[in-house]
Amino acid sequence: MSLGLPSWTDLWLAIGLGIVIGLISEYVGCKSKKAGNRSLLLLSVGGVVCLIYTYPLGSAVLLISFAAYAAIVTMQLTDGRDKYLELKEKVRHLGVEEIAVQRKFSRLAIDVLLTLLVTVGMVLAIIYLPEEQSVLPVINLFILLSIYGKLVERMIIFLTTKVYFVQQEGQLLIVSRNKSKQLPLHELEAVHVESAPDVLKLNHLFVVFTSHEDYTVNLGRVLCLTYPGESIYLTLTETDRWKVRFAQYLPPEQAAAIEERTTLPLWHPALLKRLAGKLYYAVTIKGISAYSALVVLLYQLGVPVWSMMVIILLWWGLNLYFSDRVLAAALDIKEIREGKVYEAAQRIFQQAGLGRVRLYATEAADYNGMAIGMNVGRSMIVLTSATLKLPLKALEGIIAHEAVHVQKRDVLMGQVLRLAGLGLLGGLIALWFDELQTLVVEQTWIVISIVVALIWLFPVYLSLIHQWMEVRADHLGSTYLEGGKAQMAEALRQLAVHQERALDKSLEYSLTSTARENEGSGRLSVLERDKWGWRLLEFQLLLHPPMYWRINTLLTYRQGWGLGLAKRWLVERFKESLPDRLIAGKNSNHKSGAGI
Known part of the structure; x- marks a missing residue:
């Protein structure tokens, strides 16, 4: 197979191996959780060794990935x-x-x-x-x-x-x-x-x-x-x-x-x-x-392959253009045409210069809001039914944030930049295809290292794009609010607190009595600055910056959106991803926002 991919028979065998490992470890875990964990470890190590010994390293890595994922999916079936x-x-x-x-x-x-x-x-x-x-x-x-x-x-x-x-x-x-x-x-x-x-x-x-x-x-x-x-x-x-x-x-x-x-x-x-x-x-x-x-x-x-790519890209572009209608169908939305929330939204839209944007509601227990549509004329802002229960001032902040996403065409730009990243990767692979085929045979570890690096770097690239858009939406959106940045910070706090409470309750209904007692001990709120490992994941891989940082920045940064705030975000994105002992002055700004 191209680039040394294993055969379909080998892939199905790897999936079967993962399922068997998951079933055996779960069966043993029914008798003793400790024994189940040990059997999972032993079977996993045994499976990895067997695959590496049997197949070339490049094929073995892919087969191990399939086996591991199959085992995870199998064990998820018995989570409860x-x-x-x-x-x-x-x-x-x-x-x-x-x-x-x-x-x-x-x-x-x-x-x-x-x-x-x-x-x-x-x-x-x-x-x-x-x-x-x-x-x-x-x-x-x-x-x-x-x-x-x-x-x-x-x-x-x-x-x-x-x-x-x-x-x-x-x-x-x-x-x-x-x-x-x-x-x-x-x-x-x-x-x-x-x-x-x-x-x-x-x-x-x-x-x-x-x-x-x-x-x-x-x-x-x-x-x-x-x-x-x-x-x-x-x-x-x-x-x-x-x-x-x-x-x-x-x-x-x-x-x-x-x-x-x-x-x-x-x-x-x-x-x-x-x-x-x-x-x-x-x-x-x-x-x-x-x-x-x-x-x-x-x-x-x-x-021909090149024609396939052109046709698929054209269809992708068409899907982007009609994405507002497609997502509207998926969300089962209902337009909000009256009431205090409607009136507040119209004031914000007018300030943002968005004359054709409409406000919708969708039935969901999640606390969330989203902007959909690829351009201003075809965009809409959707709030969940749970979010609509928040105080009006908080809803104004959420609507103002989403209005900036519409104003700056962030949905379109996010998709275009994602495609550009994938296109760059595809172009590099096509450019170096012959060399990669040779490396698969002669220096498999180099190809594996490249693949692992790309697996990590692409989410970092997406995180960089989307977090920049989120920070901009927070601070530009605050200019459309009577309470400014303080109102936007409180809106984010209200959204985070209610969502966290709802998730905690939902989890509590499914946990055992012992697990519920252990769940609350030592766990930090999303409004608090977490340990280094979690901060690294939040700043480098997630599409939104950590909530504690967003709220604290709104309350402490006195200037508006611009180059100064963009530089602060980039610097703190890097600094907050480091262990605490390496961060100079770590107790200055972030501690003050910990309990917001």
Whole structure:
């Protein structure tokens, strides 16, 4: 295979090895966690040694990567084992009432069908692309491991989920082998009923935000329970009875006005446009199935490689142009046309010179806002339903930040610069292709070193671009606020605090009692300056600078956005990535922002 890639048989064997290692270590871990960890270590070392001994070093490294990823995906399927065992014991010893559910495989069949529909292009690339095009199928195989791992997780949830009500403790127990939850009903925030599962909202392949937990097991009525950080979707046999029962834990005004929503079936004509939009999002933005299918088609037609690249780039550009409509379909947005938030947004848009930007809301438990669209005339700002619960001043700060992203066309520039980086890498590989082939055979370690360096450097390059845009949006956006930088800093603080609380709660529902006690000890807030290792990852690999740094900079830097602030960000991006003992004056600025 090109550049010494291993054969498909070897790749499948490596994946099988990883799955076996994951299953054995998890089985042993059921008896003893320490023994499970030891078996994982021994099997992993043994597998690595075996692959390195059997294959050339370049092939061995790729096979080890596939085996490791397959093992990780396999072990993720049993992440919730401890909570499952704890709740099974609780059910056995407490007076609980089992809530009846009726499984119908038609519900699971829809998820399987949608997954196959989204991934068909990647599967075709693996089957039909020849040896010289093997890099794309190998990438697809990595992606498919994750996607089909999620499908297996969904199957386990479907087959094993049971639901219990613990009246004396006011708790709802969802007992599933890989995703059990212990939900205190006094923390319930809202309840609504849907006429059927909205699979385009529940399936992770069709959504931007993934705060929905899908426990539906048939195509009947759905009871949705909203908690901090997530929404739980259940199909219970006696939906109305349990709706009334759970509503007792809500404030009286909410309990009296529980919403009933109608969900249209996938084959309904009115839903076809939504289905087409979400499917297009899944195969072009969330995955690469559409691009893979296009490559297969062009290859079968005998199109030259350079023409393939031109066609794919043109289609990529077209997708960028229509990205606002594609993402709008994925987000299921609703336009905000009145109210205090709308009025505040119009004031900010007017100051920013954005006459054609619209404000939308999407239903999600995440605290987030985003700008979408490749140019000002086709852009929109979207806030999640959770974010809209924040104080108005905080919402003004979030809208002002996103307005700068629209004003500066950051979405477009981010994609163009990403493509430029990939193009540069591709050009260098094409330029030195013959030399690389020789090195694969004669000096494999050099090629491995280059690959490892690129794996790290490309995310650093992306981080550099996007963090610069985020810092600019913070400081330019503050000029559109009455409270200036202080209001923007408080908006970021509110967003971070609420998101952190929601994530903590969501995690708490899935952790065992022992894990919950250990989770809070010694853990820093996102508003605090963390240890060196975490700072290095945050500053060099993430797309947003650490929140403690963003807030502190807004409160301490007195000038506006310009060369001075850009230089400060670059210098502190480097300094904050160093161990504390190497940073001169580390106690001056950053400590003051630690608790904001």
